[in-house]
Amino acid sequence: MFIESKGGLADLAIFSGKPAFTDPLHVGGPNIGNRERLFARISDILDRRWLTNNGQCVQEFEQKLAEMLGVKHCIAMCNATIALEITTRALGLKGEVIVPSFTFIATPHSLQWQEITPVFCDIDPQTHNIDPACVERMITPRTTGIVGVHLWGRPCAVEALTEIARRHDLKLVFDAAHAFGCTNNGRMIGSFGDAEVFSFHATKFFNTLEGGVVATNDDELARKVRLMKNFGFAGYDHVIYIGTNGKMNEVSAAMGLTGLESLDEFIAVNRRNYECYLEGMATVPGVTLVAYEGEKFNYQYIVCEVDEEITELNRDTLIEILKAENIFARRYFYPGCHKMEPYRSYFPHAGLLLPHTERLTRRVLLLPSGTAVGAGEISEICRIIRQAVTHGLAITDRMGKPGTCQ
Ligand code: T4K
Numbered sequence: 001m002f003i004e005s006k007g008g009l010a011d012l013a014i015f016s017g018k019p020a021f022t023d024p025l026h027v028g029g030p031n032i033g034n035r036e037r038l039f040a041r042i043s044d045i046l047d048r049r050w051l052t053n054n055g056q057c058v059q060e061f062e063q064k065l066a067e068m069l070g071v072k073h074c075i076a077m078c079n080a081t082i083a084l085e086i087t088t089r090a091l092g093l094k095g096e097v098i099v100p101s102f103t104f105i106a107t108p109h110s111l112q113w114q115e116i117t118p119v120f121c122d123i124d125p126q127t128h129n130i131d132p133a134c135v136e137r138m139i140t141p142r143t144t145g146i147v148g149v150h151l152w153g154r155p156c157a158v159e160a161l162t163e164i165a166r167r168h169d170l171k172l173v174f175d176a177a178h179a180f181g182c183t184n185n186g187r188m189i190g191s192f193g194d195a196e197v198f199s200f201h202a203t204k205f206f207n208t209l210e211g212g213v214v215a216t217n218d219d220e221l222a223r224k225v226r227l228m229k230n231f232g233f234a235g236y237d238h239v240i241y242i243g244t245n246g247k248m249n250e251v252s253a254a255m256g257l258t259g260l261e262s263l264d265e266f267i268a269v270n271r272r273n274y275e276c277y278l279e280g281m282a283t284v285p286g287v288t289l290v291a292y293e294g295e296k297f298n299y300q301y302i303v304c305e306v307d308e309e310i311t312e313l314n315r316d317t318l319i320e321i322l323k324a325e326n327i328f329a330r331r332y333f334y335p336g337c338h339k340m341e342p343y344r345s346y347f348p349h350a351g352l353l354l355p356h357t358e359r360l361t362r363r364v365l366l367l368p369s370g371t372a373v374g375a376g377e378i379s380e381i382c383r384i385i386r387q388a389v390t391h392g393l394a395i396t397d398r399m400g401k402p403g404t405c406q
Helices: 035-048 056-069 080-090 106-112 132-138 158-168 219-228 250-261 263-281 315-324 355-361 375-390 392-399
Strands: 073-077 096-100 117-121 143-149 171-175 195-199 212-216 233-235 287-289 302-306 364-367
Touching: 035 056, 035 250, 056 073, 056 212, 056 250, 073 080, 073 219, 073 250, 080 106, 080 143, 080 171, 080 195, 080 212, 080 219, 096 106, 106 117, 106 143, 117 132, 132 158, 143 158, 158 171, 212 219, 250 263, 263 287, 263 302, 263 375, 315 364, 315 375, 315 392, 375 392
Parallel strands: 096 117, 096 143, 143 171, 171 195
Antiparallel strands: 073 212, 195 212, 287 302, 302 364
């Protein structure tokens, strides 16, 4: 897949060298489980002529997830964004809800969509997760809940947030979109707070094409979520609640059941890739890999922080260099939700309260991983980054400082 090793500065594709890779390498390249098993399941679905609406595969998938996560209820959904909307609605959240700005835009959008105000909170620069001390400072009489995000699959401060929620009588939801298969204090993420929401989008290491799941131990909440994801139907011709359509279809559930059978393998590949990156980056000054230590992780995201003072190379310049080589690195979650619409218009000064978020959005870089990437590719990616950093100043002089590329 890759063509040649890079030597000097002139070899870099950005300066007209040959790209290192013929095919693009992506951050979110999907993992595919066993095709025969998947096709057999889809064939059964077609034979049964039951394609959605709480079919056999969805029921089996929900049961397997609940067993794996050690939680009473798992409700499969069409995606995590709708799952977050339904969960926060079913919990009766209104007014203001505290969320990190350093997250995917779906986290605040799921609230704003219901005219709940997302109040952006700063993060702990070490963990990249919402800072409980900051959460406490943002609470007002209008606050009804907190949505913590387990960013990169690293658990946020679950215990501290639980205590704050208890003390202030707030609901606590975790956006666990990144955290499938991960633990907090040795316990599977999925049963913390009032509910946790996972994403099984194609770009996640475990996917159902599109999909998500709400996990909760709360019987009443589970009942409401089930009603709401099915238009509020409690039975034929019997609607008792306002609802929407959040259902997972049978083919997605079949993909999920098949993926579960390869879950350990997906995680092993991610872990091996992460270790290859650790080794390859060890000799790159100014580029630090986010650490996965002390818990069970899925290792799906390879996250770097670029310290421009050391690299003498802007993070965005590095992205351009990699792109020319067919390495599609990403700068999740630039520029921070508070700087995207409608929030930047609603809260033009939010950044003043988010210094760590603003700093991190200028430093973070995600590198390709997953089953489409192996040790050879990673070694080459690291070599290119090392090469670029070695010539950081010369490259910056030659290219200028983009800093504003989208
Ligand atoms: N909360 C958090 C914290 C989240 O990160 C997310 C989603 C959500 C909530 C909401 O979950 P969902 O409602 O999506 O279930 C992607 C995903 O679309 C999004 O699901 C994910 N987070 C986010 C972190 O990443 P983009 O804008 O980066 O997607 P896109 O289309 O650029 O794909 C990323 C890369 O993956 C591409 O460069 C190419 C590759 N790719 C993508 C797809 C779809 C493939 O190789 N094959 C594919 O099928 O948002």
